[in-house]
Every structure is written in C-alpha cells, then in structure tokens.
Amino acid sequence: MQRYKADEKLLRRVRTASEQELVILAGEIRKKITEVVSKNGGHLASNLGVVELTLALHRVFNTPEDKVVWDVGHQCYAHKLITGRWDAFESLRTHGGISGFPKRAESEFDAYDSGHSGTSISAAFGYAKARDLKNEKYSCVAVIGDGALTGGVSFEALNAAGSDGTPLIVILNDNGMSIAKNVGGMSRQLQKIRTSNAYLEFKNSVRHALDEDSRILSTLRGFRDTLKFMTMPGEIFEELGFKYFGPVNGHDFSELIPALNTAKELGRPVLVHVVTEKGKGYAPAEKDPSRFHGTGPFEIDSPETASVSGRESWSDAFGRLLLDRADKDGRIAAVTAAMAEGTGLTAMQKKYPGRVFDAGIAEQHAVSFAAGLALGGIRPVFAVYSTFLQRAYDQILTEVCLQGLPVIFAIDRAGITGRDGETHQGQFDIAYLSSMPNMTVLSPRDADELGDMLDYALALGSPCAIRYPKGSVPSFPEHKHAPFRPLPEFLVNGSDILLLSDGNSLSETLLASALLKTAGVSAGVCNMRCLKPMSKEGLEAMMLRYGVIATIEDGTVEGGFGEKVSAFAAELGRGTLVLNIGWPDRFIEHGDVSALRRLYGLDARSIAERIELFIEKKAR
Numbered sequence: 210m211q212r213y214k215a216d217e218k219l220l221r222r223v224r225t226a227s228e229q230e231l232v233i234l235a236g237e238i239r240k241k242i243t244e245v246v247s248k249n250g251g252h253l254a255s256n257l258g259v260v261e262l263t264l265a266l267h268r269v270f271n272t273p274e275d276k277v278v279w280d281v282g283h284q285c286y287a288h289k290l291i292t293g294r295w296d297a298f299e300s301l302r303t304h305g306g307i308s309g310f311p312k313r314a315e316s317e318f319d320a321y322d323s324g325h326s327g328t329s330i331s332a333a334f335g336y337a338k339a340r341d342l343k344n345e346k347y348s349c350v351a352v353i354g355d356g357a358l359t360g361g362v363s364f365e366a367l368n369a370a371g372s373d374g375t376p377l378i379v380i381l382n383d384n385g386m387s388i389a390k391n392v393g394g395m396s397r398q399l400q401k402i403r404t405s406n407a408y409l410e411f412k413n414s415v416r417h418a419l420d421e422d423s424r425i426l427s428t429l430r431g432f433r434d435t436l437k438f439m440t441m442p443g444e445i446f447e448e449l450g451f452k453y454f455g456p457v458n459g460h461d462f463s464e465l466i467p468a469l470n471t472a473k474e475l476g477r478p479v480l481v482h483v484v485t486e487k488g489k490g491y492a493p494a495e496k497d498p499s500r501f502h503g504t505g506p507f508e509i510d511s512p513e514t515a516s517v518s519g520r521e522s523w524s525d526a527f528g529r530l531l532l533d534r535a536d537k538d539g540r541i542a543a544v545t546a547a548m549a550e551g552t553g554l555t556a557m558q559k560k561y562p563g564r565v566f567d568a569g570i571a572e573q574h575a576v577s578f579a580a581g582l583a584l585g586g587i588r589p590v591f592a593v594y595s596t597f598l599q600r601a602y603d604q605i606l607t608e609v610c611l612q613g614l615p616v617i618f619a620i621d622r623a624g625i626t627g628r629d630g631e632t633h634q635g636q637f638d639i640a641y642l643s644s645m646p647n648m649t650v651l652s653p654r655d656a657d658e659l660g661d662m663l664d665y666a667l668a669l670g671s672p673c674a675i676r677y678p679k680g681s682v683p684s685f686p687e688h689k690h691a692p693f694r695p696l697p698e699f700l701v702n703g704s705d706i707l708l709l710s711d712g713n714s715l716s717e718t719l720l721a722s723a724l725l726k727t728a729g730v731s732a733g734v735c736n737m738r739c740l741k742p743m744s745k746e747g748l749e750a751m752m753l754r755y756g757v758i759a760t761i762e763d764g765t766v767e768g769g770f771g772e773k774v775s776a777f778a779a780e781l782g783r784g785t786l787v788l789n790i791g792w793p794d795r796f797i798e799h800g801d802v803s804a805l806r807r808l809y810g811l812d813a814r815s816i817a818e819r820i821e822l823f824i825e826k827k828a829r
Contacts, residue, residue, distance in 0.1 A: 367379070452475060459485035522553075698738055714763045
C-alpha cells in the first residue's frame with residue numbers, strides 16, 4: 210500500500226484560515242467527495258455530515274502528533290483529503306488505490322485501522338494510557354457516532370476511561386442515525402438533549418444579543434459557549450466521569466472551534482456532543498441518508514441512476530422468502546443489528562413490526578437475545594453481515610451452540626465483498642462456524658435453494674447458519690432445481706477430477722469445468738450445499754470414484770471445508786489427492802470482487818489453470 214505524505218500547504222490553510230475561508234474549503238471538500246463517490250461508489254451521507262467537524266479537529270489539534278481515532282472510519286474522506294490524499298482521492302476504494310477506511314500503512318495521520326463500530330473510545334483510551342506511561346504530551350481524541358453508542362463496548366470504554374481520569378476527548382457525532390434509524394435508551398436520551406427547549410431558548414437569546422450589538426461580539430461569543438457548555442443536560446456522561454459539553458452545532462465553526470479548544474485545555478475526560486446532519490450539502494443525501502450511506506456509482510444530477518443489475522439481490526431474496534414463511538408460521542421472528550434494510554428485512558418489519566427486533570449495533574446482545582427467544586418457543590432468524598457476526602463469536606458458541614438452540618443465522622455478505630476491504634470481507638465464517646459443535650452450515654446456489662434451506666433450518670431444531678454473498682442471485686437454468694437434502698448435489702459428470710464447490714463459488718466452478726473440458730480434462734462438478742456436517746458416506750463414495758478432487762470455496766482455506774475434505778481423504782487412506790482452492794491466509798484488500806478473484810486465483814480461468822497443473826504433477 211502506498212504511503213502518502215502530508216500536504217503542508219493545505220494543512221496550513223486549515224489551521225490559519227478565517228472561519229469564512231473554512232466555510233469555502235468545506236464546500237470544496239463536499240464537491241470533491243460527491244464527485245468521486247458518484248464515480249466509485251462509497252459512503253456518501255456520513256462523510257458529507259462531518260466536513261466541518263473534520264476541519265475543526267485538524268485546526269485545533271496538532272495532528273498527527275495528536276491522535277484522532279475515527280470510529281468505524283467510513284466517515285474519513287474529508288480527513289484523507291486534507292492529509293495528503295487530495296490528488297489520490299480519485300482512486301478511492303479501487304484496487305491499489307486509497308482505502309475507504311483509515312489505514313496506518315497509508316498515512317501517519319491515520320491513527321487506527323478501523324472498520325467496525327464502537328471501538329474508538331477503547332483505542333483512544335489505550336493511546337492515552339500509553340502516553341502517560343511514557344511521560345509524553347499529546348492529545349487523544351475519539352470520534353464516535355450516536356449509533357455506535359448502542360453497542361456495549363462503547364459503554365465499557367466510557368466506564369473505564371471516565372473512572373481513570375486521564376485526559377481524553379470523546380467527540381460524539383450525533384446525526385440521529387447509524388445506517389438505519391437508531392434504537393434504544395441512549396438514542397432517546399440524545400434526542401432529548403438535542404431538542405432541549407432550554408438549549409434552544411438560550412442559544413436564540415444569545416444570538417439576538419450578538420446581532421443587536423456587534424461591539425460585544427467577541428466577548429459574548431466566548432461567554433455564550435462557556436455558559437452553554439455548563440448548563441446543558443449530559444448527566445449520563447457526567448456520571449461516567451466525563452465533563453459534558455454540548456450540544457454543539459456541528460456545521461458552525463464559531464461553535465465547534467471554541468468547544469474543541471476548551472476540551473483540549475481541561476486535562477480530564479471530556480465528551481463534546483456535536484450535532485450534525487447526515488448528507489449535508491447534497492440534497493438527495495439529506496433527504497434519504499440511508500440510501501446514500503453506502504452507494505454504488507450514480508449521476509450527481511440524477512441520483513436515482515445508481516447502478517443496479519436488474520436481478521434480485523441475495524438480501525432481497527432472503528427477505529422475500531422469510532416473509533413468506535413468517536406469513537405461515539407465527540413463531541418466526543427476525544433479529545437485526547441496525548441493518549434491517551441492508552439485510553432485506555424492511556418488508557417484514559413493516560408488516561410484522563412486533564416480530565422484527567432491532568438490537569442496535571450490538572451483535573453480542575442480538576445473539577444472546579435470539580437465544581432467549583428460542584428458549585421461549587420462538588424461531589428466531591438473525592440476519593447479519595458476515596463481518597459483523599464475528600463480533601458475537603462467544604455468544605454463538607456458548608449461548609446458542611452449547612445449548613443446541615434453534616437459532617438461524619442468515620449470513621449476508623459472506624465471502625469476499627470487495628471495495629470496503631479487509632474489515633468487511635466475509636471470508637472467515639465457514640472456518641469459525643464449522644469449528645462449533647451442534648452447528649450446521651449451509652451454502653445455497655440460488656434463491657430456490659435458499660428457500661429450501663430456510664425451511665430445513667426452521668425444522669431442524671438446532672443451530673443453523675445459511676451463508677450467501679453480496680450481489681445478485683445467479684440462475685442455473687441448465688441445472689434444474691432439486692429439493693434440498695443435506696447431501697452433495699452432482700451437477701456435471703466427469704472422469705478425471707471432481708470439483709466440490711460451495712454455493713458462492715458455483716458459477717466460477719462450472720465455468721472452470723467447461724474450460725477444462727476444452728483442454729481435454731473431464732471435470733465433474735458437485736454443489737456441496739451442506740458444508741457442515743459433511744456426509745462421510747458421501748465423501749467416501751466420491752473418493753472411491755475419483756482419485757483427484759479439488760475444493761473451491763469463497764472463504765479462507767485455513768479451516769475451510771476443503772481442509773476437512775483433505776483430512777478425511779488422509780484418514781481414509783485410499784491415496785486420493787485433494788487440492789484446496791480458496792482465499793489465502795491473509796486479510797484481503799479492497800477492490801472489485803472480480804479483480805480480487807483474478808489476483809488470488811479464484812476466477813474460472815485461474816481455477817482451471819491451477820487444476821491442470823495439479824493433474825500434471827499427479828501424472829509426474
């Protein structure tokens with residue numbers, strides 16, 4: 210990854226410009242972000258909402274010596290633009306270009322590799338204690354959204370940092386939502402503070418006084434900010450040990466800069482409550498911030514043109530199929546971790562609001578909650594992105610699997626997802642779920658099979674995970690749908706080698722088989738369907754028929770289903786040779802999925818070439 214140096218001229222502009230000049234710069238940044246995201250896709254609304262806050266942070270704090278940790282990190286575009294990556298910004302989220310998230314390897318200004326929500330306060334607190342232990346002097350700042358405060362780790366960090374007392378600044382970026390509308394008690398408390406009559410009346414009276422006599426502008430502005438910070442309700446944070454300032458208008462430099470300067474000088478834990486508008490400056494994103502949270506390419510003047518394939522997505526197919534089952538079975542309930550729209554639950558949430566539970570950005574709670582639902586006789590289905598399910602590993606293992614509870618995990622974005630990069634690739638779920646006793650892991654090839662697997666999981670009476678990728682659902686018209694059984698499905702006959710594929714990789718595997726045929730290699734293809742448990746009788750029958758087998762999976766090779774096939778072959782002792790093809794033992798960088806498959810040898814042509822070489826070695 211290329212390392213970028215600071216743009217000293219631009220940083221100097223940020224740190225010395227007048228407030229009016231900063232307003233002009235904020236407009237330039239918004240224009241740049243909107244133009245690039247419209248071409249490359251990315252997180253638009255969240256980035257447009259923090260432009261003024263980003264400029265104020267880099268004005269007040271001596272970055273990179275002072276450490277600014279961005280929670281989640283998908284709102285770091287303005288930060289990247291003013292820290293040496295303006296010219297490189299056109300490459301945002303493309304393979305070999307700059308990441309859409311903070312990356313320490315990319316710049317010394319990126320203090321922390323973030324990507325998952327709720328971690329910034331813990332990381333900044335760790336930085337602060339390291340500073341204390343080494344007798345150094347620098348500020349530590351965590352920027353965290355109100356949505357992230359629905360996650361338990363944020364409260365754990367606030368509790369620890371507040372009681373410790375070391376200087377630490379937490380910037381609460383409150384835009385009233387995460388991806389979906391926020392839920393829970395903290396959200397209600399912030400809404401109460403945000404709309405406090407006392408604050409609004411006080412602010413208006415001071416503004417009126419300033420307008421009446423400009424001669425007292427400077428004096429009253431400082432007094433206004435100090436008094437406002439002291440009088441507003443922030444008891445929950447004060448009780449945790451933080452001095453609370455706010456709410457501050459996150460788009461007004463005359464409020465932001467004094468608030469940050471005051472927080473910097475206090476020498477104790479401080480929380481600055483900043484209210485921002487998601488999508489600020491681009492009307493379509495202001496109107497529909499969820500739509501522009503993470504978006505594909507679009508025409509700026511016609512944002513409805515955002516590219517779509519025209520085919521049903523896996524998320525939509527799952528939502529449609531689950532709603533159909535929910536219509537017939539009142540025991541079915543859905544659980545989401547602030548991702549109802551992203552996981553296809555919107556229709557069910559609208560029709561059965563009492564049977565769709567949004568746990569907030571709190572996957573651990575969501576899994577334990579689902580366990581409780583299952584114990585109470587409900588059939589819970591937790592719809593979640595693969596990368597976020599990792600956060601609840603212990604709860605899956607000890608709350609669900611240990612008790613053998615009928616919780617279904619509908620794992621969206623399984624496998625490599627592309628442009629969001631390392632923190633969002635879903636390459637590990639096969640490996641860690643397959644290691645858990647009592648867990649069944651299924652991988653559908655298409656929507657019909659997804660529906661069958663959902664029925665199977667609902668009737669199973671034990672933990673079950675169904676994993677499917679990001680993007681459109683493929684169709685296989687030449688291979689008719691067969692009713693699901695937890696056994697391999699033979700799709701292509703062959704005599705030289707058998708290719709065992711998970712559902713995500715089946716399209717590439719079938720193409721590889723066709724390419725091998727033109728090269729004179731007869732390659733059979735089998736859709737594995739059930740990755741755990743695998744039928745030992747079925748595997749033994751395959752190995753009696755074939756002396757060479759290749760496994761292809763959209764997951765990491767280490768711990769994947771292919772390794773289990775290899776282990777069984779060794780245990781069987783018949784000399785069957787097994788080639789495991791999957792993602793390597795590394796974190797996969799950002800880029801287009803098709804480009805990443807080519808790079809790592811998981812596209813059809815690369816698979817065929819690897820198999821040809823493997824067969825040649827066997828012959829030798």
